[in-house]
Amino acid sequence: EIVMTQSPATLSVSPGERATLSCRASQSVGSNLAWYRQKPGQAPRLFIYSASTRATGIPARFSGGGSGTEFTLTISSLQSEDFAVYYCQQYNKWPQTFGQGTKVEVK
Amino acid sequence: DVQLVESGGGLVQPGGSLRLSCAASGLTFSSTWMSWVRQAPGKGLEWVANIRQDGSDKYYVDSVRGRFTISRDNAKNALYLQMDSLRVEDTAVYYCARDNSYVDHWGQGTLVTVSS
Numbered sequence: 001e002i003v004m005t006q007s008p009a010t011l012s013v014s015p016g017e018r019a020t021l022s023c024r025a026s027q028s029v030g031s032n033l034a035w036y037r038q039k040p041g042q043a044p045r046l047f048i049y050s051a052s053t054r055a056t057g058i059p060a061r062f063s064g065g066g067s068g069t070e071f072t073l074t075i076s077s078l079q080s081e082d083f084a085v086y087y088c089q090q091y092n093k094w095p096q097t098f099g100q101g102t103k104v105e106v107k
Numbered sequence: 108d109v110q111l112v113e114s115g116g117g118l119v120q121p122g123g124s125l126r127l128s129c130a131a132s133g134l135t136f137s138s139t140w141m142s143w144v145r146q147a148p149g150k151g152l153e154w155v156a157n158i159r160q161d162g163s164d165k166y167y168v169d170s171v172r173g174r175f176t177i178s179r180d181n182a183k184n185a186l187y188l189q190m191d192s193l194r195v196e197d198t199a200v201y202y203c204a205r206d207n208s209y210v211d212h213w214g215q216g217t218l219v220t221v222s223s
Contacts (some may be wrong), residue, residue, distance in 0.1 A: 034209035036152075043202055043213035044152065055211065087152055091208035095168045098152040 002026050002090050006099035012107040016077050021102045023071040023088035032092035035064055035073045038101075039084045047086075048073060078104070109133040109212040111203045116217030123193050123221070129186040129203030129214055137161075137181040140206035143188045145199035146216075153199075156188065157206050171197075193221045 003026040013019045023033070031051040036044035046055040048064035051071060061076040075082055083106055088099040115127040127143070142157035156167045156177040165177050176189040186203055198221045203214035 032208065036210075043216055044210070045213070046209060046211050049207075049209045049211075089152070089209060094166050096154045096208070098154075100151045 001095055002029060002093055002097050004088055004090055004097050004099035006086075006088055006102045008102060009100070010103045010105060012105050013078050014107045015080065017107075019075045019078055019082075019104055021073040021075075021086055021088075021104070023066075023073070023099050025069045025071075025090055028068045029090040029092035031067050032090055033064075033066070033071050034089045034091065036087045036089065037082075037084050038087065039081075044087060075104075109205065111205070111212060111214035113201065113203045113214045113217035116201065116219045118220045118222065119193055120223050121193060121195055121221055124189070124191045125193065125219060127188040127190070127201055127203075127217060127219070131184045131186065131203075131205075134205065134212070136179075136184040141179060141186045142204045142206040142210065143177060143186075144202045144204050144210065144213075145197075145219075146202070147196075147199045150199075155201070158186070190219070193219075195221050197221050 005024045007022045033051045035048040038044040047058050052064045063074045065072045085101045085103045087101050110132045112130045119125050143155040145155050146152050158165045158177045174192045178187045200216040200218050202216045204210040205212040
């Protein structure tokens with residue numbers, strides 16, 4: 001199975017600042033990569049698919065990039081609701097696999 | 108709006124069985140792949156199984172293959188997960204998910220606890 005590795009495990013950022021999260025695949029997944037945000041006690045929510053396409057209702061401060069094995073999720077100016085855990089997921093091969101998550105916390 | 112509502116979770120002893128259900132609305136259920144995704148307490152996400160629109164193809168992660176069975180009833184807009192020979196490590200919140208390869212709609216989840 002394809003192993004997804006996210007870094008860092010925890011990112012401490014001040015509100016209004018920029019955050020960049022990384023995700024690496026153990027083999028190429030093309031652009032078949034998604035990003036989710038999960039708040040405590042809630043189900044995940046889709047934010048990005050096809051590596052760089054924002055899902056419905058996702059604000060423009062979120063942007064995804066990369067292809068192959070290296071991907072990034074950038075939040076240009078962190079808002080209070082953005083402090084949460086973010087997961088990447090590849091869907092190039094079954095089983096679809098997730099990274100272990102990056103927690104974005106208030107600095 | 109798409110709604111996915113899971114039910115059937117609870118406490119079960121190791122070796123026991125449980126059947127999860129998911130009631131879907133607000134989508135053309137019979138036209139979409141569906142999945143179950145789980146999350147152990149304090150851990151990350153794990154895809155468990157998915158099923159083709161007409162139920163003809165089913166895929167399972169290695170850790171549950173032979174113990175879990177995914178099924179669906181398109182007439183009832185319902186998805187199921189029959190879980191047998193449950194293990195302590197199956198303890199998790201189980202989410203019903205619309206499978207577009209990525210998940211664009213999630214249920215709220217149902218907690219399954221396997222413990223003696």
